[in-house]
Amino acid sequence: MANIIDLDNLSVTFHQKKGADVKAVQHVNLQVEKGDIYGVVGYSGAGKSTLVRTINLLQKPTEGTVTVAGTVLFKDGQQQIDNKELQAKRRNIGMIFQHFNLLNETTVAENVLFALKHSSISDDEAEAKVLKLLDLVGLKDKANAYPVQLSGGEQQRVAIARALANDPEILISDEATSALDPRNTNQILDLLKDLNKKLGLTVVLITHEMDAVKRVANKIAVMQHGVVIEQGNLRDVYLRPKEELTRQFVGGSLAAIETLRSFDLGHLAPNEQLFQVVFSANNVTKSIILELYKQLGVDVSMLYGNIEVLGDEPVGTMFILVKGDEKQLASVVDLLKDQNVEVTKIDDRGIWND
Numbered sequence: 487m488a489n490i491i492d493l494d495n496l497s498v499t500f501h502q503k504k505g506a507d508v509k510a511v512q513h514v515n516l517q518v519e520k521g522d523i524y525g526v527v528g529y530s531g532a533g534k535s536t537l538v539r540t541i542n543l544l545q546k547p548t549e550g551t552v553t554v555a556g557t558v559l560f561k562d563g564q565q566q567i568d569n570k571e572l573q574a575k576r577r578n579i580g581m582i583f584q585h586f587n588l589l590n591e592t593t594v595a596e597n598v599l600f601a602l603k604h605s606s607i608s609d610d611e612a613e614a615k616v617l618k619l620l621d622l623v624g625l626k627d628k629a630n631a632y633p634v635q636l637s638g639g640e641q642q643r644v645a646i647a648r649a650l651a652n653d654p655e656i657l658i659s660d661e662a663t664s665a666l667d668p669r670n671t672n673q674i675l676d677l678l679k680d681l682n683k684k685l686g687l688t689v690v691l692i693t694h695e696m697d698a699v700k701r702v703a704n705k706i707a708v709m710q711h712g713v714v715i716e717q718g719n720l721r722d723v724y725l726r727p728k729e730e731l732t733r734q735f736v737g738g739s740l741a742a743i744e745t746l747r748s749f750d751l752g753h754l755a756p757n758e759q760l761f762q763v764v765f766s767a768n769n770v771t772k773s774i775i776l777e778l779y780k781q782l783g784v785d786v787s788m789l790y791g792n793i794e795v796l797g798d799e800p801v802g803t804m805f806i807l808v809k810g811d812e813k814q815l816a817s818v819v820d821l822l823k824d825q826n827v828e829v830t831k832i833d834d835r836g837i838w839n840d
């Protein structure tokens with residue numbers, strides 16, 4: 487599928503009058519396909535906000551190319567379109583933030599209507615559109631309320647309705663759930679997912695919370711010190727994190743590492759082998775342990791087991807210790823692969839042996 491956002495070798499350096507330059511973003515390549523929910527995670531100061539602000543040129547890059555929906559917005563140190571065209575392109579990119587940035591003196595409906603002020607549609611059409619948008623975010627009955635009368639989650643819904651007023655193809659969510667309690671956080675994330683499905687909306691989700699990414703994203707980039715240190719399909723990155731920071735974000739696997747460290751894995755007997763098995767719980771219906779025992783006659787102990795829901799897919803991770811002779815152990819990998827299970831001999835993997 488075509489990339490709707492393409493950031494190519496993008497860098498942003500802030501020159502300080504006093505002190506050293508801040509290299510907020512360094513040589514980042516990020517390709518977002520239409521329909522993606524792309525999570526960008528990293529701790530505070532990693533450069534996430536600066537990076538996404540280049541997508542609509544709220545932040546001009548120091549270096550690199552920004553292409554959005556087929557139009558090159560920035561290249562060779564220059565904005566490639568005039569300011570009027572840029573304003574129009576920016577309407578294709580909605581944004582929501584941690585602080586909802588609503589106008590408190592005006593009603594919910596007026597807040598959304600405000601985003602349509604440049605639009606050429608009639609007043610009646612605009613009013614109907616506002617109600618439709620409020621309905622879409624589950625707030626039709628709050629049209630005449632004022633923002634202060636709403637909960638944080640509801641205020642963020644108003645901000646989402648406003649961000650969608652110009653029918654953007656892209657929504658950038660910059661820590662939009664960071665000020666919300668866990669229940670409201672999940673409801674807002676579920677709403678974003680719903681909008682992604684219903685409208686085909688592409689979402690770039692900036693957050694320091696891995697749980698938010700796990701709940702809704704299909705792709706992930708991990709940022710540290712202005713650099714994207716790891717990126718790709720959520721399931722792949724989640725299940726096989728390469729970088730230390732990614733492993734820190736990936737709570738489940740980190741728990742697995744801790745568990746494994748507590749076993750004395752350096753002293754496995756010659757007839758013992760440790761495997762990591764990863765499987766989609768939707769695809770694997772048989773008991774893996776039972777099948778190994780029944781078909782190969784090997785002894786299997788489970789050292790660690792966990793099920794995570796990634797996107798909509800329940801994914802299981804287990805560490806199993808298998809005892810058997812050389813021939814039996816050699817057959818384990820083939821048998822598990824036949825069952826649609828991803829299997830890794832732990833000796834083959836540096837990260838567990840750190």
Ligand SMILES: Nc1ncnc2c1ncn2[C@@H]1O[C@H](COP(=O)(O)OP(=O)(O)OP(=O)(O)O)[C@@H](O)[C@H]1O
Binds near residue numbers: 508510531536537
């Ligand atoms: N306008 C600016 N001038 C100078 N330095 C800046 C500017 N904006 C951001 N920075 C610096 O760039 C780095 C990246 O900041 P950025 O806000 O992009 O990080 P972040 O990952 O979004 O973190 P947070 O979630 O805390 O906003 C930080 O060191 C920050 O202090």
